[in-house]
Amino acid sequence: MNAGPVRVGCIGIGWWSDVLADAIQRSGKLDIIGCYTRSEAKRQNFADKYGCRPAASYEAMLANPEIEAIINTTPNDVHLATTAAAATAGKHVFLDKPIANSVSDGRAITEACRKAGVVLALGYQRRRESHFRRIKQQIDDGLFGRLVNAEANISRDRLGKFDLTSWRYQAAGMPGGVMLQIGIHYIDVLEYLIGPIIAVRGQSAQLVLPGDNPDVASLILEHANGALSTLNASYASASEYYLMNIYGKDATAYYDLHNGLRLLRRGESKPVAITCAGNDTLVEELEEFAAAIRGQGRLEVDGDYATRSLATVRAGIVSAREGRRVEVAEILDGDRS
Template identity: 40%
Template structure:
């Protein structure tokens, strides 16, 4: 593992619940952090990233560095033939995202991107119901992922800065939903967005609203702010029924319990009643990491690889560009540019 902050420990805990994964080495530029991680998870602590990559026992690297520091460790890992799992988003710029995808493809290594929200049992059930035509003709979807974390940001944190965390809550939170919308409805076509800096002391905007037209014709709304109390929901509307999926964010990082504290309800045509739909219990991070391990051993492609990571990031950068220019932005414009 490289980059040993809070999320690295969350992923390490998830890996520790599986008999298909073993953490054997770690690296951080901070000697204190890598020694502490080594003691906690019973692995070696490399003194340099080069030393980590030269470890013959390592098959894959888990990258949890800040978003703007994803590219270099991934490029070096690919060059050494190491497979890569990187936490979402794939990168902070489209240019870095394309570079990462190309490097892993050219090296023939697996690239898995940690868009875990699509694996929530509520989203899986929505996908199943849509596939069965359970809502009739689709009308629209709306989703929101917000919390108040920007109110606590300080200049010594990378999320404070626009160049490191472009779009603020867009790239940190809404990117979960842009991946899920792509998963549910197919690729996006064009984006119209607004973003404002209202309450955060940081450089980044903290309140955003994004309208997305999908290539399939559906219209979707993605809200995301970094100032309010937390919320996470996905609502899908059809001619015959609506679906309402909400997650209790108190359990967002309790990945083995979050599905138990989620709610999916259906409202059928002609009724105001919201009928609950049972959800099974999953473990989104363990499942994601196990899929990565399986892809490495079986030479398969992960559900969310480079192209999917790029597609979700493109919606975010289209929203950033739209908010900055006041115009609707085509996804193709962002995919072919250097944002």
């Protein structure tokens, strides 16, 4: 078994690749030794910034025996090709969410890594935020009693920051728009806290931003335990905002970006502030990936889970288009577009 930091190569050089590379440098459990993107200037700039070697091609980077794993931030529609190539070369893969644009690709990615015996980890860092960890612990301890309802909001201001040439803002590259790009994070948190999601009702709109993709979307989620949750996602709001309220028979947790976490127990009249220390969610998920490569611990989010998470978003897309309740199982069984 190898010792020391996991040696990685980065593919898909963009703004998020730098975010993950910065987290790698904060960690020390991984070491960037190579990078590749089609633009020679971009890969040279990345190499200069992070002290690694630019590769002339993706194939050349995969052929480098020093590289143990790939940090993959390529566009969604090439996740299968880039990840399968890495798996075939015996490289572990950390893949940014969503796993793909289709359930069939998500399954193929998962199977390629399983067949090759390599670790596949997905980037779902929001669930790791300390306030959500605290709520989850309290739920597991029985403080909330039966969970009945939740409401969530994840909003960002993209007006004036919108690049219509980017795959991230086109229907072909990011089907479902804002719900697939950022709403999926809070779909994950709601499932993490309340339990599996079995059906979705959705509606979306394009109100402020140009292009061909929704900038506002709302979902009603049915959980397997009977609880209902709602999720609103927006790229058309005036500012960045996050909210997550969890309602149980015996207690309610209120979290928002500006006021932090508060808890209100049954019979009390005012919520009590709960102090949660900040944590580095990106470092945590990358170090979990590194540990799994070294045969230590288990992954919190793997390919199977990420494919189901994608299916929930796609159920919302079908629901918004057809005006009906859509079961997640229908998407998993039929991979409807």
